[in-house]
Amino acid sequence: MGRSRLLLGAALLGSLGFAASAGHDWATPAAVFRSLAGDDSLQSQLLITWRYPRILAAALVGALLGLGGAIFQGVFRNPLAEPYLLGSSGGAAVGATIALLVPMGLPSQWLLAGLSFLGAWGATWLVLLVGGWRRGADAAHLLLAGVAIAAMLGAVRSFMMLALSDDTMNLQAVLSWTLGGIQTPGWWGVLLLGGLTALALAAVMTLAHGLDLLGLGDEQAHAFGLQPERFVRWAVLVASAVVAVAVAWGGLVAFVGLIAPHVARWRCGPRHRRLLPESAAIGAILVVLCDGLARSVLPPAEIPLGLITAVFGGPFFLFVLARRRRP
Amino acid sequence: MFRSGFILCAGWLAAQAGAGLAAPLLVEDALGRSVRLEKPAQRIVPIFSSNTELVAALGLADRIVGVEAFTRDPPEVLGKPLIGGRLGFSVDAIVRQSPDLVVVTPARQAMHQIIEPMSRLHIPVIVLQSRSVREVIGNVRLLGRATGTEARAEALAGSFEARLQRVQARHSQTARPRVVLITGRLGNGMVLIARSDTYTGDALRLAGARPALEQTVVPQVSPEAVIAADPDVLLFAGTREHFAELLATPGWSLLRAVRAQRAYLVSRSEFLIPGPRTFDGIEKLSRLLAAAREH
Amino acid sequence: MTQVCVNSLRVAVPGKTLLDDLNLEFSPGQLVGLIGPNGAGKTTLIKTLAGFRPAGTGAVTWNGRDIRQWTARERAAVCGYLPQHYVFAWDYNVRDLIELGAARVAANEHSIADAVRAHELEALVERRWSTLSGGERARCLLASVMVAAPALLLVDEPGASLDIRHRIDLLARLRATAAKATVIVVMHDLELAARYCDRLVLLANGRIAQDAPSAEVIAPGALDATFGVRFQRVAIRPGFDAMLGIPPS
Numbered sequence: 001m002g003r004s005r006l007l008l009g010a011a012l013l014g015s016l017g018f019a020a021s022a023g024h025d026w027a028t029p030a031a032v033f034r035s036l037a038g039d040d041s042l043q044s045q046l047l048i049t050w051r052y053p054r055i056l057a058a059a060l061v062g063a064l065l066g067l068g069g070a071i072f073q074g075v076f077r078n079p080l081a082e083p084y085l086l087g088s089s090g091g092a093a094v095g096a097t098i099a100l101l102v103p104m105g106l107p108s109q110w111l112l113a114g115l116s117f118l119g120a121w122g123a124t125w126l127v128l129l130v131g132g133w134r135r136g137a138d139a140a141h142l143l144l145a146g147v148a149i150a151a152m153l154g155a156v157r158s159f160m161m162l163a164l165s166d167d168t169m170n171l172q173a174v175l176s177w178t179l180g181g182i183q184t185p186g187w188w189g190v191l192l193l194g195g196l197t198a199l200a201l202a203a204v205m206t207l208a209h210g211l212d213l214l215g216l217g218d219e220q221a222h223a224f225g226l227q228p229e230r231f232v233r234w235a236v237l238v239a240s241a242v243v244a245v246a247v248a249w250g251g252l253v254a255f256v257g258l259i260a261p262h263v264a265r266w267r268c269g270p271r272h273r274r275l276l277p278e279s280a281a282i283g284a285i286l287v288v289l290c291d292g293l294a295r296s297v298l299p300p301a302e303i304p305l306g307l308i309t310a311v312f313g314g315p316f317f318l319f320v321l322a323r324r325r326r327p
Numbered sequence: 328m329f330r331s332g333f334i335l336c337a338g339w340l341a342a343q344a345g346a347g348l349a350a351p352l353l354v355e356d357a358l359g360r361s362v363r364l365e366k367p368a369q370r371i372v373p374i375f376s377s378n379t380e381l382v383a384a385l386g387l388a389d390r391i392v393g394v395e396a397f398t399r400d401p402p403e404v405l406g407k408p409l410i411g412g413r414l415g416f417s418v419d420a421i422v423r424q425s426p427d428l429v430v431v432t433p434a435r436q437a438m439h440q441i442i443e444p445m446s447r448l449h450i451p452v453i454v455l456q457s458r459s460v461r462e463v464i465g466n467v468r469l470l471g472r473a474t475g476t477e478a479r480a481e482a483l484a485g486s487f488e489a490r491l492q493r494v495q496a497r498h499s500q501t502a503r504p505r506v507v508l509i510t511g512r513l514g515n516g517m518v519l520i521a522r523s524d525t526y527t528g529d530a531l532r533l534a535g536a537r538p539a540l541e542q543t544v545v546p547q548v549s550p551e552a553v554i555a556a557d558p559d560v561l562l563f564a565g566t567r568e569h570f571a572e573l574l575a576t577p578g579w580s581l582l583r584a585v586r587a588q589r590a591y592l593v594s595r596s597e598f599l600i601p602g603p604r605t606f607d608g609i610e611k612l613s614r615l616l617a618a619a620r621e622h
Numbered sequence: 623m624t625q626v627c628v629n630s631l632r633v634a635v636p637g638k639t640l641l642d643d644l645n646l647e648f649s650p651g652q653l654v655g656l657i658g659p660n661g662a663g664k665t666t667l668i669k670t671l672a673g674f675r676p677a678g679t680g681a682v683t684w685n686g687r688d689i690r691q692w693t694a695r696e697r698a699a700v701c702g703y704l705p706q707h708y709v710f711a712w713d714y715n716v717r718d719l720i721e722l723g724a725a726r727v728a729a730n731e732h733s734i735a736d737a738v739r740a741h742e743l744e745a746l747v748e749r750r751w752s753t754l755s756g757g758e759r760a761r762c763l764l765a766s767v768m769v770a771a772p773a774l775l776l777v778d779e780p781g782a783s784l785d786i787r788h789r790i791d792l793l794a795r796l797r798a799t800a801a802k803a804t805v806i807v808v809m810h811d812l813e814l815a816a817r818y819c820d821r822l823v824l825l826a827n828g829r830i831a832q833d834a835p836s837a838e839v840i841a842p843g844a845l846d847a848t849f850g851v852r853f854q855r856v857a858i859r860p861g862f863d864a865m866l867g868i869p870p871s
Binding site: 023024025042043045046049050051053096100107108109112162165172173174175176177179180181183184185186251295298299300301302304 | 414545549553555578
Binding site: 077078209212213214215216217219220222223224225226227265269270271 | 673694697698702703705714718722767
């Protein structure tokens with residue numbers, strides 16, 4: 001078990017190393033070392049100001065998606081649940097559209113992150129209110145409310161894009177955001193994201209026992225001391241906040257929140273005390289690798305991160321299907 | 328009576344001959360389409376600012392009967408009936424103006440929304456392309472033929488060519504600085520740059536610049552690639568606020584162009600509208616690059 | 623926990639009264655069976671006793687305190703509930719389940735090991751739920767419920783999906799538990815109910831038809847009337863475990 005953890009840690013470091021080299025301009029390991037040693041050239045400085053914050057942000061975003069996805073799967077008791085089930089993607093897109101198209105006096109990078117966070121988390125609040133707040137949250141009601149809210153938010157976003165875009169900020173500029181991608185933050189941004197991720201991890205670990213109990217069924221969970229409906233409401237809020245932070249820094253990245261907990265459960269079993277951190281680590285590895293690919297496959301452009309993860313998502317499910325078919 | 332009949336016949340023949348002088352025009356547009364105009368166009372609907380500005384530059388602003396909402400220059404066309412804008416183009420609005428020529432560029436679905444309906448209604452459509460600055464000058468001559476103002480068009484085209492020659496002469500002996508022109512930013516952090524195979528890239532070359540980034544497959548480019556290319560001069564077509572915001576994002580302060588104050592704002596109308604103002608832009612940029620070389 | 627009291631309990635849903643004015647008392651030391659025809663209210667009663675269903679009017683009290691005033695955690699610490707059907711979302715292993723049960727009282731490794739031993743699960747500790755047989759699953763679930771040493775044990779149809787040997791085994795364990803705790807079981811099998819329970823509560827249409835020691839309830843009377851069936855009463859001779867009814871030829 002300890003060896004398995006070590007392997008995961010090594011994989012994470014390896015993927016960070018790969019991503020540090022990857023890009024439109026592949027940096028050799030020697031160049032990477034030089035930059036870390038304090039070299040003054042443009043390439044080294046560019047690595048330090050642009051690429052390293054980027055890959056760290058990628059790792060943190062991936063970790064958050066892994067955590068959020070694991071909680072959603074635990075709450076809905078379904079290994080196919082994913083973090084955008086309750087309307088967060090629709091809400092985030094509305095927030096981002098407002099940030100990109102409505103002129104406000106504030107710096108655009110923080111505005112984009114802030115509004116997409118509020119949109120993502122706000123949508124979940126809306127879903128909880130519509131899906132039943134006082135009686136506590138029943139998973140089936142939440143899902144239905146989520147579908148309805150997501151559809152309405154999609155319509156709002158499309159309308160806003162048509163009504164607010166002009167010849168300088170056109171539809172393409174806004175649509176590009178929805179395909180997902182990490183915008184390189186400054187080092188302050190990375191620090192903030194790191195702090196939020198640590199907070200998220202701590203908050204999420206308190207949910208671990210409750211998620212284990214939920215897996216026993218509502219009645220048995222109740223018999224073992226959980227109040228399922230209140231717990232579901234709280235867990236959904238925490239998970240959505242975690243996912244909203246990921247969306248604020250990384251846009252709409254599909255499949256990571258679905259695959260990471262799935263793989264983690266194969267490796268370490270269903271107990272959430274181990275599952276949650278493993279899911280975070282696997283999510284981090286996935287996003288770091290995909291972001292590295294996104295930056296290096298079609299230089300000097302970048303392929304949107306969401307596209308890369310979607311390309312891997314499909315075959316992953318075929319693989320899951322094949323595994324289930326085997327007796 | 329025989330005499331009046333003869334005068335009538337002669338008059339009728341003369342009228343026919345007169346009409347024959349204004350015989351149908353056959354113009355070949357940028358797509359190789361052969362466009363037939365019964366007479367020089369008098370009621371023109373130019374779609375997109377570039378075509379509107381070209382028509383107005385020929386002194387034909389009074390013949391323009393409809394423009395689209397994004398066109399703001401020249402001032403004579405403000406207040407003309409609108410035939411489209413953000414949400415596309417209205418065939419009804421165009422037809423209501425009874426045009427005898429529609430000028431369009433293949434951008435923003437204008438072509439698909441207009442050519443077929445107009446051909447069914449027998450309204451001639453000329454498609455113009457601006458893949459290079461030379462083609463823009465050619466468009467001036469094309470419009471001159473379509474509107475019966477060949478002399479004026481030739482003079483205008485000639486003046487553009489003369490200005491280009493003067494600019495070339497100024498910088499023919501000097502080294503060309505490596506330049507990147509950023510034309511926009513996408514929501515996901517990518518930047519849009521002027522590509523060498525467009526009239527904007529051509530204009531940069533004519534102004535004495537050399538592209539710092541090689542040919543790109545897609546117009547959106549990672550900021551890292553632009554920074555790594557480290558151009559001598561950085562140009563931004565947009566507002567000062569947006570430029571400042573861009574330069575505040577990670578990495579841009581490393582550019583030698585930024586550190587040496589060789590990052591300049593250029594006008595969007597001069598570099599992103601393939602019309603008469605493009606030549607103003609080329610001249611201004613050439614002077615700017617010359618001054619930058621002094622540093 | 624000494625006393626479980628049911629006072630004038632009434633549970634109703636729109637259109638139907640499930641339980642009507644029940645009064646009962648349970649104390650430790652006896653295995654109480656709830657019997658009755660389908661729809662009599664047995665499962666409703668046991669779920670209300672466990673705190674899953676809210677009481678309509680009237681109250682269920684544990685040790686004199688209305689269970690509505692207990693938090694779910696407090697209830698879980700003193701009460702164990704074994705359901706009739708259980709489907710888990712994830713493939714827990716035996717150890718996981720016992721640990722989850724033990725968390726109700728923050729039990730230590732020692733208690734967990736004891737529970738594993740007491741229910742003969744040593745060989746199965748690392749095995750996953752999907753690989754266990756019905757009997758093994760029943761033992762495992764019982765262990766996870768019992769590891770917290772609950773003072774009140776509520777069981778809905780013990781061994782409903784088990785073969786006769788495992789069912790008898792499970793009832794024997796419940797009987798042993800009843801020596802110190804209050805154990806209430808819902809049973810369909812009247813023969814086993816008669817043999818293992820000290821006291822039987824016969825329910826019919828949401829009301830108590832009879833509440834007495836088993837021997838009395840089994841005797842001819844309310845039982846036949848409630849079930850609408852004529853029973854032939856035969857004693858099981860020592861040396862035999864179960865009864866097989868032979869239809870007349």
